Amino acid sequence: MYRVSLSADDDFEGWRDAARALAVSQIPASDIVWSVGSGGSDLFGDQPVPAANPLAGFGVPKPFIDLAQSAILHSDPERFSLLYAVLLRVRSQPSDMQDRADPLLRRVEMLAKAVRRDIHKMRAFVRFREVEDTGKTEKRYVAWFEPEHHIVRRNAGFFVRRFANMHWSILTPELSIHWDGERLQESPGAERGDAPSEDPVEDIWKGYYAAIFNPARLKVGAMLSEMPKKYWRNLPEASMIPNLIAGAQAREANMIAASPKPSAPPPTRAATPGDNAQGAWEALRADAMGCTRCHLHLLGTQTVFGEGPIGARLMIIGEQPGDQEDLAGRPFVGPAGKVFDAALEQAGIDRARVYLTNAVKHFKHELRGKRRIHQTPQTAEIQACRWWLQQETEIIRPRITLALGATAARAMIGKTVTIGKTRGAPIILENGGEGWVTVHPSYLLRIPDAAKAAEERERFVEDLRNVRERLEAA
Structure with missing residues (x-):
């Protein structure tokens, strides 16, 4: 058996280098054990990963690289082996990447889809709260998030670009990231109690959220699909949602009754002061x-x-x-x-x-x-x-x-x-x-x-x- 120990759960480069060497040597997927960290030792002893021949040609379809970079961030412990099995297949038959009916490829694509969804959820539902930073003149903001997969490093660049002028930290159970305006740093995972639970500014945000809540466009099923309840405890506006939903029907009726009855609307309209x-x-x-x-x-x-x-x-x-x-x-x-x-x-x-x-x-x-x-x-x-x-x-x-x-x-x-x-x-x-x-x-x-x-x-x-x-x- 061959054992590959990766440095981290999201170590794509380590997986890629090992997979390349093993694939060139035509090692079957069943003969490889993938682990993260020091790992353990196989009962019958482990063989070292063969060195890759620098002269050996190696090519895979570009869609496979995109797929692997996402799927490898999934929390499924079998993801490394599944990706390697797909690699062996598409290396000999690149056209297999187009076979959407193939069970193995569909399973890996589902892993990648779940990862992309988790990345989107993190970007949508992270909420920063201001904290006192003793001895510092810059305000600091801290957020808590619980991702389902290993997406924190992949998502770090998004938050650096979006909040480049803020000093912030995002704490998660597995890994925490910190931005000081110039450098991005990592630290071990944290607990939810390490992040602030409230912020004085949130009262303003709650008032705004209640004001823009449109009962006429309320679709509870769609809302829960996009914003599952497990994220609610990190959102300041979430405590208001049950009451807003409960009063939606009455508010909608009042809106209809109070709305004017205009003639046929003009075919176009230009933005004017006060228009949203x-x-x-x-x-x-x-x-x-x-x-x-x-x-x-x-x-x-x-x-x-x-x-x-x-x-x-x-x-x-x-x-x-x-x-x-x-x-x-x-x-x-x-x-x-x-x-x-x-x-x-x-x-x-x-x-x-x-x-x-x-x-x-x-x-x-x-x-x-x-x-x-x-x-x-x-x-x-x-x-x-x-x-x-x-x-x-x-x-x-x-x-x-x-x-x-x-x-x-x-x-x-x-x-x-x-x-x-x-x-x-x-x-x-x-x-x-x-x-x-x-x-x-x-x-x-x-x-x-x-x-x-x-x-x-x-x-x-x-x-x-x-x-x-x-x-x-x-």
Whole structure:
């Protein structure tokens, strides 16, 4: 038997190095014992892990790496062995990664899904409370959280980025992390009593939460699915939820009785002082910064959210951020963005009056040396991100939405369409608005023939003019 002792429960690098050496030597999964820490000794003695041959070729599909990095954080003690078994299979048959009916692969994917959900829950339900830090001028904040899996180190970067200017600690039973504004440090696990149980500011938060609680939109089942009761004891607003639910029906009836009976609503509306559309958009954008709906959040530098005036009459959707957009955090600022800006100017459209966004909010790419090469998003990734696009559309309420390219068109309409068949004609969308489809400006950059490229650019500008004229006529 071969025994592999990993340094920690989330030691992906240690597992990867050992698995590579064992797989090259064609050691079956049944002959390996995986443990964390010093571990024990097998009854019949353990053999050392064979040294990896640096000249031996070793390749696995990229989706397997993404899957393994998540699944290895699960609390299931069999995860190391399961991943190794999948590794042996896909190394010889890479196409097996596409076999969603395979029981072994499905089991590992369920582990990864549970880990991603736990990461999301930690980001959603950590609540910091202020504590006195003797001798320190900076305020310090402490939170308590009980993750189901080994996700604390993986999630640390999110909290460093989100709360970079705060001094904070997150205490968990297994591991605690601390940020002093410059360095991230770790310490052993803690107990719930080590974290503060209340904060004077919470009374203000509770009052705000009660004020924004909308009984007309209450769905208890959905709420419990997204916010299970086991998290309630760490949330200051949780003590109010039972009473708010109990009084929801009466409050809803009062809201209906007190609401005015307006005539038909206008097709669009602009944000005005006192309107909460701006606040809703800001909250949505902040939430999207921590999106983990698909694995692309592990690739991109950051979420690239939409930008533009709230209440814009025209929304334009691209495919996804490119390399420069990913670094800048803004849509349409790279080479395709320059082509796009020039076409907008020729068509007489002011970019500052347009809401610009993408169907997919993270940069999907593969590394080739130091270059990050664009990859087209797949159906599952488009669908995972479509929720954000729908929320943007609900807040902006554009009269016309223009999709640039097939990916954007799929996200806008909800099904696969071809540019040739849908280009140049209005489409009635689910929200009652009007949709149009044209090519993506990056397509214009890829046309090798100069005459053909000029022709297609003029056609692209003409599509933009048609949209502008449609808005003016409306």
